[in-house]
Amino acid sequence: MNLPQKIAGVNKNSIPRLVQYKYVLKKVLASGSDRVYSNELADAIGITAAQVRKDFSLFGIMGNKRGGYSVSDLLGIIQRILGSQPGQDVIIAGMGHLGIALSNYKGFEKEGICIRAGFDIDPVKCGVQGNIPVYPFSECEGYISNRNIKVGILAVPADAAQLVLDVMVRGGVEGVLNFAPVHLMAQRSCVIHDVNLGVELEFLLYFVNALNNRGGKA
Amino acid sequence: MNLPQKIAGVNKNSIPRLVQYKYVLKKVLASGSDRVYSNELADAIGITAAQVRKDFSLFGIMGNKRGGYSVSDLLGIIQRILGSQPGQDVIIAGMGHLGIALSNYKGFEKEGICIRAGFDIDPVKCGVQGNIPVYPFSECEGYISNRNIKVGILAVPADAAQLVLDVMVRGGVEGVLNFAPVHLMAQRSCVIHDVNLGVELEFLLYFVNALNNRGGKA
DNA sequence: CCCTTTTTGTGAAAACTATCACATAAAAAG
DNA sequence: CTTTTTATGTGATAGTTTTCACAAAAAGGG
Structure with a gap:
């Protein structure tokens, strides 16, 4: 399974925006204010106020006129x-560096997300890396099922990714954030969300090249 | 400027797909074959064959019936x-680890992309990290203008991001891939493409939670 | 208490994107 | 050479997402 197309009529694009609203709201709250306007939220994440209100309307969120x-x-x-x-x-x-970068990411714990452990086939990488314990990959499936882990991050090379996914899914994972630049297939029901950093960079390059070499025409 | 909305009628969603087709095509070519069908490309990246052909049609790409x-x-x-x-x-x-991870990314050079240098305010990180030379951040603007660099990657903490962007833009950068979880504003014309890893993970969590706790209903 | 100002909430319209379905061309088979 | 099979190319359709525009509610001033 890849991302489910539809969760009861919700606009899928609004979900990442909700996450961003959340980040902004936490900042505002920390700054001491308990009042916010749609246009402030909009400016903070670079969209329109109408979009903000429409998102809220979609989820039945109401403010004060x-x-x-x-x-x-x-x-x-x-x-x-x-x-x-x-x-x-x-x-x-x-x-690897990406895995470590993610394990160090400060933002997660504020959101109630806890990166519990890392796994690697390379014994040199095992032990403790930064904030989390790292175990041999052979222990991954057991760890997941024993601790009832529901979400995994795949930061392995492309050629290992499908194999690692299979192990995670056997362990009982229900969602995977995949950084490997390959399309994966889950044996059992498991939501897979792909993030391809190469694609992101080339996407940007397309626009830079298009605006440059082709004056915004092609 | 954020991403330009429109480059001459092109479906923006088709651009990342083109990048993915490219990756698949290189693999196919390496495997020795010089023929490919829309359904093969579709399967390889997890979309429909009609979508592939529509993308091609959009760009005037024609195959053989x-x-x-x-x-x-x-x-x-x-x-x-x-x-x-x-x-x-x-x-x-x-x-940091994300910057190093990106500088090590194997895929880029195959696509003609060359990560030339890194910059950091921390002297300890300067010197050589992995594959690239790392210079003090104070040299960043000069490096960009001297070498006519057009694209930069922002892998700094959120509170430094706007400042670093301003320096890059002054240097002459025209596009930035921003990993800092803040909305940035460029002084001059510069395309900014945001990748927020926290949002990506929470987006996944939403679907896992939704399918679990709410049986796909909410 | 009424008028003005401001900001929400949301149908309707517009814009954008994906899917369908089928005519069309080419190859292969008979 | 005719028929069958297979895969493309694309107009039409359906679906999704964003934008627009404005009524309605709340707050404040005089």
């Missing part, structure tokens, strides 16, 4: 929609 | 559309 939104209320609602709960455990397969 | 496409021809055309040329120089600001 002329009074904007209560930051703390809004935050609570959005977190409930996103299913953000403390203690969402995640593991990483592949403790 | 019943004969599929010549892999080498197709590759040439797609590379021309994407503006892939040898010698596209890129620099990285911020040589």
Whole structure:
């Protein structure tokens, strides 16, 4: 399974925006204010105010006419929609630089996400890398099933990715964030979300080249 | 400027797909075959054959009825559309683990992309990290203008990102791949493409939680 | 209490994207 | 040479997402 196409009529593009609203709301709350307007949220993430309100409308979120939104209320609602709960455990397969970078990422714990462990076939990488314990990959499946881990991150080379996915899925993982530049197939039901950094860079290059060499025409 | 909305009627979603077709075509070519069908490309990246043909139709790419496409021809055309040329120089600001991971990324040089140098304020990170020379950040602007660098990668903490972007833009950069989880504003014309790894993980978590706790209903 | 200002909430319209379905061409088979 | 098979190319259709525009509610001033 790749991403499910449809969760009960929800605009899929609005989900990443909700996550971004959440980030902004936390900043605003930390700054002491408990009031926010759609245009402030819009500016903070680079979209229009109408889009913000439409997103909220879609999820039945209501503010006060002329009074904007209560930051703390809004935050609570959005977190409930996103299913953000403390203690969402995640593991990483592949403790190269990308794996380590993800394990160090400061933002996760604030969101209740906890990177529990890493796994690698290379014994040199095992032990402790930065913040998390790293175990031999052979222990991955057992770790997942024993601790009931639901989400894994795939930061292994492309040629190992399918194999590692299979192990994770056998362990019982239900979702995978895949950084390997290959299309994967899960044996059992497992949501796979691909992030291909090469594609992201080449996507950018296309626009830079297009605006340059072709004056925005082709 | 954020991403330009429109480059002459092109479906923006088709661009990352073109990049993926390119990757697949290179693999096919390496495997010795010079013929490929829309359904093969589709399967390789997890979409439908109709989508592949529609993308091609959009860019005026034509194959042979019943004969599929010549892999080498197709590759040439797609590379021309994407503006892939040898010698596209890129620099990285911020040589933490993410920066190093990107500088090590094997895929880039095959696509004619060359990560030339890294920059960091931390003297400890300067010198040589993996494959590339790393210079003090103070030299960043000069390096960009002297070598006519057009694209930069931002792998610095959120609170430094806007400052670093300003320096890059002053140097003459025209496109930036931004990994910092903040919305940036370029002083002058510069395409910014954001990749927020936290958002990507939380996006996945939403679907896992939604399918689990709410049985795909909410 | 009424008028003005401001900001929300949302149908309707517009824009964009993906899917369908089938005519068309080419190859292969008989 | 005719028929059958197979895969492309694309107009039409369906679906999704964003933008528009404006009524309605709340707040404040006089």
